[in-house]
Amino acid sequence: MKIQIQKDVLLAPYTTFKIGGPARFFVEVKNEEELIEALEYAKENNLEYFILGGGSNILVSDKGFDGMVIRLQDTRYKIQDANITCGASVAISKLVIESVKNGLTGFEWAIGIPGTIGGATAINAGCFGGEMKELIKKVTVLNKENLEIQEYSNEECNFSYRSSVFKDKGKMIILSIILQFKEGTPSECEQKMKEIIKKRNQQQPRGLSAGSFFKKVSVEDEKILQMFEQESGSKFEGNKISAGWFIDKIGLKGKTIGGAQVSEKHANFIINTGDATAEDVIILSSLIKQKVRTRFGVQLQEEVQLVGF
Numbered sequence: 569m570k571i572q573i574q575k576d577v578l579l580a581p582y583t584t585f586k587i588g589g590p591a592r593f594f595v596e597v598k599n600e601e602e603l604i605e606a607l608e609y610a611k612e613n614n615l616e617y618f619i620l621g622g623g624s625n626i627l628v629s630d631k632g633f634d635g636m637v638i639r640l641q642d643t644r645y646k647i648q649d650a651n652i653t654c655g656a657s658v659a660i661s662k663l664v665i666e667s668v669k670n671g672l673t674g675f676e677w678a679i680g681i682p683g684t685i686g687g688a689t690a691i692n693a694g695c696f697g698g699e700m701k702e703l704i705k706k707v708t709v710l711n712k713e714n715l716e717i718q719e720y721s722n723e724e725c726n727f728s729y730r731s732s733v734f735k736d737k738g739k740m741i742i743l744s745i746i747l748q749f750k751e752g753t754p755s756e757c758e759q760k761m762k763e764i765i766k767k768r769n770q771q772q773p774r775g776l777s778a779g780s781f782f783k784k785v786s787v788e789d790e791k792i793l794q795m796f797e798q799e800s801g802s803k804f805e806g807n808k809i810s811a812g813w814f815i816d817k818i819g820l821k822g823k824t825i826g827g828a829q830v831s832e833k834h835a836n837f838i839i840n841t842g843d844a845t846a847e848d849v850i851i852l853s854s855l856i857k858q859k860v861r862t863r864f865g866v867q868l869q870e871e872v873q874l875v876g877f
């Protein structure tokens with residue numbers, strides 16, 4: 569066997585929340601052959617598995633994950649004309665910086681997002697008006713059912729808000745991606761990137777988190793939509809309102825349970841102040857959901873994926 573399967577590996581260090589218990593089995597794989605070996609091991613031993621990227625959009629339970637965590641380790645990338653072909657585990661910020669240096673525009677919005685391009689593609693990450701779906705030309709995956717390599721065009725990825733065909737319980741494991749950019753100039757791209765860095769620093773807290781905890785909410789209630797427009801001074805996008813606005817309205821900024829705290833800077837960020845447990849985060853997020861539901865009749869849904877619960 570080429571791969572080295574480890575036992576009882578603590579997952580907290582592999583997440584940006586720095587929370588979570590051990591994976592019963594843990595393996596890092598560099599290529600498709602090693603991935604297949606890991607999947608076969610999981611199948612033979614009747615283990616559930618979880619594909620881990622940068623761990624920046626997940627909350628791992630305190631008791632950990634009773635299966636196999638597979639971490640991809642392909643960080644190769646190649647720039648050709650206006651395309652970048654990259655392995656699933658290349659860091660998002662690395663790709664933004666490389667594209668900017670080469671005068672390729674369209675990805676500046678992603679600067680500062682931790683995590684990998686595989687994770688960003690799986691969840692159709694986005695912010696400041698940009699989304700992964702605008703850049704994806706082709707995605708190469710391993711289908712876990714038949715262990716075959718398949719290619720997906722942009723349309724076949726079925727991208728929607730924070731979702732794609734790849735989110736379907738790890739059925740498709742993203743191996744590599746071709747991103748398609750527009751031609752720009754390095755100085756214009758750098759300027760755009762700097763503006764995003766400034767906005768991100770103004771709006772988002774620095775502490776340990778998994779980014780926005782809840783998804784934006786689709787709202788039909790005219791009264792809520794009007795209240796949002798008047799109070800926030802911003803237009804809603806297609807009836808979607810940031811979960812942070814609701815959490816701020818119910819006065820939960822700064823609310824702390826154990827080591828978990830609703831950020832004072834951005835109400836949709838739950839921060840691990842140092843010694844938070846997953847249970848602290850879950851109790852705090854349940855309180856938020858219950859209060860928002862009672863006050864606005866709105867059901868918040870987690871953007872962060874819960875692992876091992």
Ligand SMILES: Cc1cc2nc3c(=O)[nH]c(=O)nc-3n(C[C@H](O)[C@H](O)[C@H](O)COP(=O)(O)OP(=O)(O)OC[C@H]3O[C@@H](n4cnc5c(N)ncnc54)[C@H](O)[C@@H]3O)c2cc1C
Nearest residue numbers: 621622623624625683684686687688690693694695742779
């Ligand atoms: C400070 C901070 C700021 C953030 N800002 C943003 C933001 O502006 N916009 C935004 O959208 N998100 C944001 N996030 C959340 C997160 O960084 C992104 O969603 C990121 O794209 C997740 O990538 P990851 O590699 O860390 O995925 P992980 O958290 O490791 O995994 C997320 C999901 O993707 C799946 N996955 C990972 N790799 C693969 C693969 N190769 N094949 C198939 N499935 C895979 C996992 O199984 C899991 O279901 C932020 C997070 C933090 C901590």
